[in-house]
Amino acid sequence: MGTQDNRRAVIGKSLENLVARARAGREGCRVGLMAAGGEHGDEEFLAAARAAMKADAALTVVGVGPRPINQIPDGMEWIETGREDRELASGMEHALDSGVIQGAVALHYPFPMGVTTVGRMQTPALGKPMFVASCTGMSAAHRAEAMLLNAVLGGAVARAMGTASPRVGVLNLDGAPQVLRALCHLVEKGYPLQLGASSRKDGGSLLRGNDLLRGVVDVCVTDTLTGNALIKVFGAFTSGGSYEASGWGYGPSVGIGWKRVVCIVSRASGASVISNALLYTAACVRARLPEVVANELRLAKKAGLDEELAILTAAKPAHAEEVRAPTVVPTDAEIHGIDVLDLEVAVRALWKRGIYAEAAMGCTGPVIKLAGVSTDEAHSILAESGYL
Structure with missing residues (x-):
C-alpha cells in the first residue's frame, strides 16, 4: 500500500x-x-x-x-x-x-510473567457483578506477591469501569492474611483503597465462599489459578459445565508497563459471555486502562507497595543457584504441564543448559515459551529434572 x-x-x-x-x-x-x-x-x-x-x-x-x-x-x-x-x-x-x-x-494468549487479567462474574445470590483479580496470566511468580499486586490491578480495572471507590476483599487462601496485612499498611500510608468486609458473623476483609455467592465486595483478590476456576464455575454452573453462559469472561490484561488491552474468553464461552467481553474490552479501551493502571501503581508505590512486596519476597525460599539467561531468541513454541511453583526454577534449569526460555501463564495454566527447535531437548531436560 x-x-x-x-x-x-x-x-x-x-x-x-x-x-x-x-x-x-x-x-x-x-x-x-x-x-x-x-x-x-x-x-x-x-x-x-x-x-x-x-x-x-x-x-x-x-x-x-x-x-x-x-x-x-x-x-x-x-x-x-x-x-x-x-x-x-x-x-x-x-x-x-x-x-x-x-x-x-x-481465546488464548500466553501473557509474559508480570501480566495478568481481571475477570468479571455475575454473582448468583443477588445478581451483582464482581471483579476477580486475577484469572489468567500471573502478576508475579510467588502467590503472596501476586495477590498483593492483583489487589492494586483489580482496583485499577474497577476504577476504569466506573467504580470510583471499589471495595476490595481478599479470598481466604494460603497467604491471604499476609496480603491483607500489607494492604492495611498501604491504606494507613494513604493508598486510596476501601477494604470490604465479609458478610459472615465474624466479618473482616478475608472472604469466604458465601461472600462470593453474594458479591459483598467489588473486587475479589485471589491467585490466578483459583480465579480461573471461579470464573469457570460461576459462568457455567447453570449448564452443567459445558457452556459458559454468564459473566464477562476472564477480563483485560494488566501489568506494570503493559500497554495492550487483551480480554480473554474460554473455548467453552457462549455468545452472551463473548458479547459481554467485547463490551468490557471497549469500555477498558475508552477508559485508557493502561494509563489508569499506571496511575494506580504510582499511588500504591507512593504508599509503600515496593517495600511490602519486598517483605513478602523475603518470606519465600531463595533459588539455590542464580543462572544467567542465554541470548534472547524468538519464542514460537510452548511447553505446558509445569507446576506453577516450579515455573521459575524450571526456566533456569533450561538456561543452565543453554536454552533460552521464558516463564508465562496461558489460559490453561503455567507455560514455558521457547524456540521450537529447542522443544524436544527442553522436554528431555525438564523430565529428567522432575518438572514434567
Whole structure:
C-alpha cells in the first residue's frame, strides 16, 4: 500500500470514528475477536458480535480467523487467517501492532510473567457483578506477591469501569492474611483503597465462599489459578459445565508497563459471555486502562507497595543457584504441564543448559515459551529434572 493509500485509510478511519461518536454519543472503538476454535461453533462468535454492536453503536467488531460461510453481521469487519492457533494469534497481533484494532478478545494468549487479567462474574445470590483479580496470566511468580499486586490491578480495572471507590476483599487462601496485612499498611500510608468486609458473623476483609455467592465486595483478590476456576464455575454452573453462559469472561490484561488491552474468553464461552467481553474490552479501551493502571501503581508505590512486596519476597525460599539467561531468541513454541511453583526454577534449569526460555501463564495454566527447535531437548531436560 502506498503513502497516499495509507493517508486515505487513516482519514477514512477518523471519519468512521467521528460518525460513530455522533451516532452513539461515545468514542468509536474497534475490537478484534479471535473468531475460531470455540467448542460451540463459529456462529457463537457472530451472534456475540451482533449483540455487542447492537448494544454499543460506536463499537466495530473485527473478526480474526477463517472467513465464515454464514453472512457476518452488518458493520462487522474481518481479517482472514487460518484456523491454527498460531495463525489466529499472528493475525490478532498484527492488527494490534498496526492500530487496526485498539483492543482484542482472545481465546488464548500466553501473557509474559508480570501480566495478568481481571475477570468479571455475575454473582448468583443477588445478581451483582464482581471483579476477580486475577484469572489468567500471573502478576508475579510467588502467590503472596501476586495477590498483593492483583489487589492494586483489580482496583485499577474497577476504577476504569466506573467504580470510583471499589471495595476490595481478599479470598481466604494460603497467604491471604499476609496480603491483607500489607494492604492495611498501604491504606494507613494513604493508598486510596476501601477494604470490604465479609458478610459472615465474624466479618473482616478475608472472604469466604458465601461472600462470593453474594458479591459483598467489588473486587475479589485471589491467585490466578483459583480465579480461573471461579470464573469457570460461576459462568457455567447453570449448564452443567459445558457452556459458559454468564459473566464477562476472564477480563483485560494488566501489568506494570503493559500497554495492550487483551480480554480473554474460554473455548467453552457462549455468545452472551463473548458479547459481554467485547463490551468490557471497549469500555477498558475508552477508559485508557493502561494509563489508569499506571496511575494506580504510582499511588500504591507512593504508599509503600515496593517495600511490602519486598517483605513478602523475603518470606519465600531463595533459588539455590542464580543462572544467567542465554541470548534472547524468538519464542514460537510452548511447553505446558509445569507446576506453577516450579515455573521459575524450571526456566533456569533450561538456561543452565543453554536454552533460552521464558516463564508465562496461558489460559490453561503455567507455560514455558521457547524456540521450537529447542522443544524436544527442553522436554528431555525438564523430565529428567522432575518438572514434567
